[in-house]
Amino acid sequence: xxxxxxxxxxxxxxxxxxxxxxxxxxxLKKIPISIHCWQGDDVTGFEVNQNxxxxxxxxxxxxxxxxxxxxxxxxxxxMALSLIPGKHRINLHAIYAETDGEFVERDQLKPEHFKxxxxxxxxxxxxxxxxxxxFSHDKASDGLTxxxxxxxxxxxxxxxxxxxxxxxxxFGKELGTxxxxxxxxxxxxxxxxSDRLTPRQRLxxxxxxxxxxxxxxxxxxxxxxxxxxxxxxxxxxxxxxxxYYGYALKNNKLCLMDTGHYxxxxxxxxxxxxxxxxxxxxxxxxxRPVRWDSDHVVTLDDELxxxxxxxxxxxxxxxxxIGLDFFDASINRVAAWTIGTRNMLKALLYGMLMPHDxxxxxxxxxxxxxxxxxxxxxxxxxFGAIWDYYCxxxxxxxxxxxxxxxxxxEEEVLVKRExx
Ligand code: RNT
Ligand code: ZN
Numbered sequence: 551x552x553x554x555x556x557x558x559x560x561x562x563x564x565x566x567x568x569x570x571x572x573x574x575x576x577x578l579k580k581i582p583i584s585i586h587c588w589q590g591d592d593v594t595g596f597e598v599n600q601n602x603x604x605x606x607x608x609x610x611x612x613x614x615x616x617x618x619x620x621x622x623x624x625x626x627x628x629m630a631l632s633l634i635p636g637k638h639r640i641n642l643h644a645i646y647a648e649t650d651g652e653f654v655e656r657d658q659l660k661p662e663h664f665k666x667x668x669x670x671x672x673x674x675x676x677x678x679x680x681x682x683x684x685f686s687h688d689k690a691s692d693g694l695t696x697x698x699x700x701x702x703x704x705x706x707x708x709x710x711x712x713x714x715x716x717x718x719x720x721f722g723k724e725l726g727t728x729x730x731x732x733x734x735x736x737x738x739x740x741x742x743x744s745d746r747l748t749p750r751q752r753l754x755x756x757x758x759x760x761x762x763x764x765x766x767x768x769x770x771x772x773x774x775x776x777x778x779x780x781x782x783x784x785x786x787x788x789x790x791x792x793x794y795y796g797y798a799l800k801n802n803k804l805c806l807m808d809t810g811h812y813x814x815x816x817x818x819x820x821x822x823x824x825x826x827x828x829x830x831x832x833x834x835x836x837x838r839p840v841r842w843d844s845d846h847v848v849t850l851d852d853e854l855x856x857x858x859x860x861x862x863x864x865x866x867x868x869x870x871x872i873g874l875d876f877f878d879a880s881i882n883r884v885a886a887w888t889i890g891t892r893n894m895l896k897a898l899l900y901g902m903l904m905p906h907d908x909x910x911x912x913x914x915x916x917x918x919x920x921x922x923x924x925x926x927x928x929x930x931x932x933f934g935a936i937w938d939y940y941c942x943x944x945x946x947x948x949x950x951x952x953x954x955x956x957x958x959x960e961e962e963v964l965v966k967r968e969x970x
Contacts, residue, residue, distance in 0.1 A: 553948060557939035560932035567905040574902045575940050577867070583894050584639040584679045584730065584873035587646060589887050590626045591617045592879045595645025595683070598653040605685025605736035606693070606780025607845070611880025615964025620648050622967065624670055629959050630887035631674070633952040635895065635944035639677035639727075641873055642667060644714055645686065656683065657709035661720035668724045677727040679873065682707075682714035684735045696756035697737040697749040697788040704756055707735075711760040715770055722769025730833055730871055732806050733760070734775035738783025749788045757797060771871075773804040773833045777811040780843065799828060808835035808875055809853070810843035819856035823864055832866075835875035836894055845876045848890040850897060858897035863906040882964070885956045899940065900933055 561571045592609040594600065596619070603609060617623035627640060644656055647663035654663065671678050684695040684707055692698075695707040711733055718731035737749065761772060776791040777783075791812070798805040805825060809818045818834065825832055836857065838846040848854060861870045874894060878886050905924075912921040941948040947955065 553935075553938050553942045556932070556935040560935035560939075563931050564903050564936070567908065569903055569905060571903070571936060574899070575936075575943070578895065578899055578902065578940065579636055579944070581867060581872070581895075581898060582637060582639050582677060583891055584641045584677075584871065585627070585630070585634075585887060585891055586641045586874050586876075587623060587627065588643055589874075589877050589890075590623045590883050592883075593643075593645075593686075593877055594618075595643060595686070596620055596648060597645050598649060598651060601686045601688065603686050604690060606738075606782045607685070607736075607843075607877075608781060609845075609877045609879050611878060613879055613881055613883065614968045615960060616879070616883065616967075618967070620646070620666060624667075625963070626884050627887070628674070629955075629963075630884050630891070631676075633888045633946050633955060634891045635941050635946045637675060638891070639679055639873075640667075640671065641679040641681065641730075643681045644683040644710065644717075656687065657706050657713060659710070659713045659717065661717050664717055664720070668721065671721075671725055677725055677729070678721040679730040679732070680714060680718045680721060681732050681734065682711045684710070684733075690736065693739075693782055694737050694749075695735045696733075696760075697735070697753040699752070704752065708756050708759050711756075712763050715760070715763065715765055715772065718770035719765045720769075728767065728769055728771050730771045730773055730804070730873070732773040732775055732833065732873075733757075734777070734806075734808075735789055736780055736783060737789060738777075738780060738787035739785055740782050741785050743786045746786060750793055753788050753793070754797065757801075761801060761803070771804060771831070773806040773871075774798055775806040775808055775811070775835065777808070777843070778813060795825070804831050804833045804871070805829065806833040806835060806873075808837055808843075809857070810835075810837040810839035810845060810875075814839070814841070817853055817856065819853060819860050822857070822860045822866070822870065826864060826866055826869060831869050831871065833871040833873060835873050836890075837875045845878070847876050847878050847881070847886045848874060848893050850893045850900075854893060854897045855900055858894075858901035859904065860901075862898065862901035863904070863910070882956055882960055884959060884964075885953070888952060888956065896937055899937055903931070903933060903936065904928055 698704045718729035721729035774794040776794040777787050807818045840846050938948040
């Protein structure tokens with residue numbers, strides 16, 4: 551049986567429930583995923599005075615072929631994009647600036663340092679998102695940045711964040727699609743604080759200063775990302791969920807939820823509906839925490855599906871900005887992007903192939919037996935056949951066939967990098 555024959559059969563199963571599969575695929579095509587550039591080089595970046603990765607995040611593994619120049623990184627992203635169906639976005643960090651070998655402090659970064667990224671994004675029809683980098687720097691070596699007691703250190707990071715928002719504005723203007731500029735800071739304490747309020751008061755004041763600079767939302771959207779703990783900030787994180795949720799609501803900013811940033815049994819899927827009642831838009835860093843915020847490559851697990859289902863059934867595809875955040879150096883990095891992004895898309899497709907109105911109705915009428923029965927039976931519907939057809943239509947390899955391309959790329963490009 552061909553991919554198309556399988557598809558035609560599978561389609562009938564969904565049509566039984568009134569699902570217009572052709573329409574679903576047309577919709578899926580329009581969902582952009584913001585793919586993080588930092589999977590390609592283990593969050594290293596291209597700064598002239600490179601610092602070790604800090605901020606309580608960790609990349610483990612030593613797989614050959616890590617990108618060490620902007621050209622290599624872009625080439626690797628292009629490779630991954632050729633295996634991922636759809637048009638997507640690339641998410642950059644300030645440490646990916648290109649300064650022609652000159653040292654430029656982070657508070658001095660300008661749009662021109664990202665011109666090559668913009669030219670490349672234009673060439674490939676990609677949107678760009680951005681993040682100031684408030685880690686891997688000597689002014690962040692004690693684990694405090696925007697909440698630092700020293701006003702000069704705080705000022706440095708405030709200026710860096712303002713510079714970053716201007717870079718975001720530049721991306722938005724050049725590419726005709728608003729850039730999401732997301733602030734995440736590592737600030738926190740290893741041990742029990744004697745004062746939880748003062749650092750949070752300082753963070754609030756720093757954010758107020760950063761956002762006092764007005765930038766048109768047509769070009770740049772601001773997000774804030776919370777966390778529950780990090781390595782070295784096990785007992786207290788200044789920018790907790792409550793902190794940023796409050797801040798975002800009051801100041802009309804986007805709350806960004808990273809799926810690795812909550813207690814192990816707390817799920818982001820269960821937060822989306824509540825938050826959407828009070829905010830027009832939300833943002834996500836889809837990751838996979840394994841026992842801790844380990845940033846494993848995203849797999850098609852129950853929580854990923856549940857997140858996608860929530861976005862789809864609440865008609866929130868235009869309200870939830872989906873970004874990825876994982877970094878694994880123990881496997882082929884280009885494959886990591888491919889696997890994680892394809893999984894995010896698969897989860898969305900899975901969520902779109904469900905009779906949500908009917909399922910909602912079953913719940914409203916108290917028919918929990920049928921609700922459970924149907925939810926379970928749908929799990930073994932021929933979803934894979936629809937996915938394969940979608941890949942074929944979008945001109946990317948279906949099933950595991952993309953692995954051949956990766957292997958070839960590894961032999962011809964990645965392995966050779968090591969030898970140089
Ligand atoms: C860290 C946050 C943050 C980073 C990136 C590199 O815990 O998740 O989003 O992973 O900014
Ligand atoms: Zn994140």
